[in-house]
Amino acid sequence: MNAQLSRRAVLGGFGCACCAGLAGTAEARIRPADMKPLIDASHRPTDTDEKGLWQQYERIERDIADxxxxxxxxALTGYLGDIVGRVGGPAAKDMRVYLAHIPEFNAFMAPTGFMVVFSGLLTRMRDEAQLSGVIAHEAGHFLRRHHIRGWRDLRRKTDAFSILAMGAGVGGAAGGVYLGDAVQLAQFGTIFSLLSYSRELEAEADALGLKLIAEAGYDPLAMSGIWQQLLDEQKASARVRRKRVRRDASIFQTHPAPESRMVDLRASAAEVKGGTGEAARGRARYLQALAPIRATLLDDQVKLNDPGASLYIIENLAKDGWTGLLRFYEAEVWRLRGEKGDDAKAAAGYAAAVAFPDAPPEAWRMHGYAQLKAGKRDEGKAALGRYLALAPQAKDAPMVRYSLAQ
Structure with missing residues (x-):
């Protein structure tokens, strides 16, 4: 693997490998009432081939942990673990969760019960109910033993163990060396390319996952909402790029767009009894848990240089109310795009951001420079002074002080 391979290229291939578990569309809808877990707590393999699969993934989990x-x-991984405990069914106590710093929508479950959640998934979720839907879907794969069913089918077609071995050493622990992010992403993709499922298995995971979140008291409509958001994000991205919606990237690469999946999920939601209202969405809990890293999540997204997708994500989150943080990163999208008229949009965004009490210090800095550029000397100096008051130890504080002195 070429270590110079671009992060975006690797992520594109990784979407193909791993998002199959999130993007399947059923030929016929499977009713949630028909789905029951096939394993319970403390499940251990008994067949020789499943034991071998578990041994491989136990080693992989050790590398992923490092x-x-x-x-x-x-605190955040503990929060994710709590959600697993609510929607993981009878084997929830055997499940472990890891949070990967990868700004793409994805999550996947290994056959031994560990789950990896991408940070980009957290960026896009509006509340705990939506997050629980993705986690429950992955738990559904584990509870229905989809991994071994898919594994046996794959072994009839190829030497799957040799493919799996190629991806070992995700964290570089085996060789005692550091692996760059691009190499690690490629190895993740190799390993979990084996965890793709048929449309029937995806429909089973959807049905069981929806049943699990409803039993936990979440709004069952949250699951269909996720896919509507993803479709709208893809359309927004294509519209700004003046291109067609990319069906060869991210979650749409190995499966058709999930329009029919949304229809199935909405129909299934009408068959189960879940919660309604704010308590069933868990938005306040979700925002509180994400507060320490939400700025990082938004910063990661904006720097992917996909202004259409970034603006859609920010505006979708703002349906629950604008904040200073969201306004700031909306302005950052315009600044980084840098086309004609974007400077004015960015300046207006920074001004809107500092009107909120939760505006990040960086919003005051950028607002200050925008005001100075517009010839508003006093307003600019006041904004930069506010920035220094909020972030006196910032790396650029000496430069800002120098600017003020001039």
């Missing part, structure tokens, strides 16, 4: 791609935040 990967430099993980976000080491005990």
């Amino acid at each position: 990967s430099n791609l993980l976000i080491q935040d005990k």
Whole structure:
């Protein structure tokens, strides 16, 4: 693997490998009432081939746990673990969750019960109910034993164990060396390319996942909402790029667009009894859990240089109310795009951001420079002074002080 391979290129291939578990569309809808877990707590393999599969993934989990791609935040991973405990069904206590710092929509479950959630998934979720829907879907794969069913089918077609071995050493632990992010992403993709499922298995995971979140008291309509958002994001991205919607990237690469999946999920939601209202969405809990890293999540997204997608994500999150943080990153999208008229849009965005009490310090800095550029000397100096008051130890604080002195 070429270590100079671009992050976007690797992520595109990774979407093909891993998002199959999130993008399947069923030929015929499977009713949630018909889905029951096939394993319970403390499940262990008994067949020789499944034991071999588990041994491989137990080693892989050790490497993933040491990967430099993980976000080491005990409070946040503990929060994700709590959701797993609510929607993981009878084997929830056997499931482990890792948070990878990768700004793409994705999550996947290994056959041994560990789950990896991408940071980009958290960026896009509006509330806990939506997040629980993705986690429950992955738990559904584990509870229905989809991994071994798919594994046996794959082994009839190829030497799957040799493919799996090629991806070992995700964290570089086996060789005692550091692996760059691009190499690690490629290895993730190799490993979990084996975890794609048929449309029937995807429909099973959807049906069981929806049943699990409803039983936990979440709004069952949250699951269909996720796919509507993803479709709208793809359309917004294509519209700004003046291109067709990319069906060869991210979650749409190996499966058709999930329009029919949304229809199935909405029909299934009408068959189960879940919660309604704010309590069933868990938005306040979700925002509180994400507060320490939400700026990082938005910054990652904006720097992907996909202004259409970034603006859609920000505006979709703002349906629950604009904040200073959202306004700031909306302005950053315009600044980084840099086309004609974008400077004015960015300046207006920074001005809107500092009107909120939760505006990040960087919003005051950018607002200050925008005011100075517009010839508003006093307003600009006041804004930069506010920035220094909020972030006196910032790396650029000496430069800002110098600017003020001039």
